[in-house]
Amino acid sequence: MHKAIKNKSRLLCGLKNAKADLTTAKFILYYGPTVADSDIYDLKDHKSLLEDENLDLSRNTVLYLHGYLEDPDVESIHVIAEAYLERKDTNLIVLDWGELADGNYIFDAMVNAKQLAPELAKVLLEMFDHGLDIEKLHIVGHSMGGQLAGNIGREIYKRTKGVRKIKRISALDPAFPLYYPLGAHLTSNDAEFVDVIHTDAWLYGAPTSTGTADFWPNGGNSLQPGCPKRNYKMLSDNDLSSHRRSWWFWAESVSDRFPIRFDAVPCRSWSDFKQNKTVETCPPVVMGHHCPTSIQGNFYLQTNGQTPFARGKEGTIYVDPKELLENTHGYSCEPRHSIKPV
Incomplete structure (x- = not known):
């Protein structure tokens, strides 16, 4: 567990500070x-x-922004990085702003x-x-990282008076509080x-449509299939399970x-969705990396409770969650290793 989470009571009471020293932020090229x-x-x-020989500017580039209390050593960064490293068409740059994402949620x-x-907007413009290539840059952010994105x-839009605009931002359960x-x-x-993926609406994640296209897997809120019951201990693994989905x-x-x-x-x-009432003017789409950028609106689906989570066409027809439970062999509350099936 991240060291900051161990001191969550101090963090939330504002007794630990993480004042802005923007020079602590780093780019990590994987x-x-x-x-x-x-x-x-x-x-x-x-x-x-x-100028790094490992950065191919002819490819698409993803800038990934982690969330509150995270740093490059946490599981989410490893899982995301391993996924992109399997691709041969994308550069992955992670912003390590771990020291700045520490401390009290509100005041730090x-x-x-x-x-x-x-500062990041200025750096990206340079x-x-x-x-x-701004046309090939895709910013992906989780939680507070989604809001930062x-x-x-x-x-960038403001500084260039509307001349430049990021092509795509993907927010993974952007922070709510x-x-x-x-x-x-x-x-x-x-x-x-x-595009926005909602998995813990009204708790840690955004409660309303906030993007061009908003995806609401399993209704978009807690509990996501396979997640343990909340123990109502703020920032604990159980409590964060749906947010991390x-x-x-x-x-x-x-x-x-x-x-x-x-x-x-x-x-x-x-x-x-549960009654199979879809908006007929818009065809089915896919959530995630391959999401078409021509769509808009709200989209719904169901997932499995463990990896692989995607259910394809079957995920577009509602089934009783109990049936999903029976078909996933008891679920693991979190996948245990990277993106490999458990």
């Missing part, structure tokens, strides 16, 4: 074949990153993220001027296309190891 194979750069040294991490966004996209309903949260205007789903969608994808159908609500 080039494989394992997650140990990576190069690290200071934000101010982004020109050296662009949120404040730090707000200060970090303009990178665009030195060879990074939106803030970066907003800043204090961002909604009145906070400066992720919106569909932050990139040309913003978003990046498990994303990693599986990135990996071409699994032939079955996260098929989803357009519906006005989870209730309509």
Whole structure:
């Protein structure tokens, strides 16, 4: 468990500080074949990153932003990195803002993220001027990282007076507390296309549609299939299980190891999905990495309770969750190793 979570009572009471020192943020370029194979750069040294022999500027580039209380040593980063390393068409750069994402949620991490966004926007604009193709950049963020992604996209659009706009932002259960309903949260205007995966709505994750296309697997809230009952201990593994499902789903969608994808159908609500009432003007789509960027609206699906999570076409027809439970051999509350089936 991350060391910061062990001190969660101090964190939430504001007794531990993580004041903004933006120089602690780093870019990590993962080039494989394992997650140990990576190069690290200071934000101010982004020109050296662009000259790294392991960065192929002809490919698409993903910038991944982790969430609150996370750093490159946590499971989510390893799972995401391993998934992208299986692909041969994408560069993966992870922003390590672990020291800034620590401390009190309200007075440290949120404040730090707000200060970090303009700096990252400035750095990315300089990178665009030195060879990074904005048309091939895709920002993916989990939890507070999803909100940070939106803030970066907003800043780039603002600083260029609307001339430049990020092509795509994907937010994985973007953080809810204090961002909604009145906070400066992720919106569909932050990139040309913003897709959102909701897995813990109203608790740790965003409770409302907040992107161009919003996906609501299993209704989009807790408990996600296969997750243990909440123990109501804030930031514990049990409590975070549904929130974490978003990046498990994303990693599986990135990996071409699994032939079955996260098929989803357009519906006005989870209730309509359960009654097979779809919006006929929009065809079925897929959630995750392969999501088409021409769609908009709300999409629903069901998943399995363990890897592989995707159910393909079967996931677009509602079945009683008890049947899913019977078919997944008792579920593991979390997949145990990377994106490999358990």
